[in-house]
Amino acid sequence: MSEATVPVAIRQDGPDRLRIDWKDGHVSLYAVRELRKACRCARCVEELTGRPLLRDENVPADVRPVRITPVGRYAIGIAWTDGHDTGIYTFEYLRELG
Secondary structure, three states: OOHHHHHEEEEEEOOOOEEEEEEEEEEEEHHHHHHHOOOOOOOEEOOOOOOOOOHHHHHHOOOOOOEEEEEEEOOOEEOOOOOOOOOOHHHHHHHHHH
16 A cells, blocks of 8 residues: 555545545545545446446435544545445545545
């Protein structure tokens, strides 16, 4: 794992942004609704084809993280106000998004 994919801090940065400070000094800011729409779990993306199943209009404009939990040493899980909680966001994927 490179320093580029090791977070040193993950926190809410205002009501609609998530901030990750990375070990290499980079800071990533994520619009939380866009992060919710970027979920790659089996309920949001068809596993065999990669076709998106989550429709933009089905994600509330005011969706927010309720809980962020570590998944091993490689990812976080996010529980959302829309009830979704099965997505795992790897640090590699988060760095690509940010």
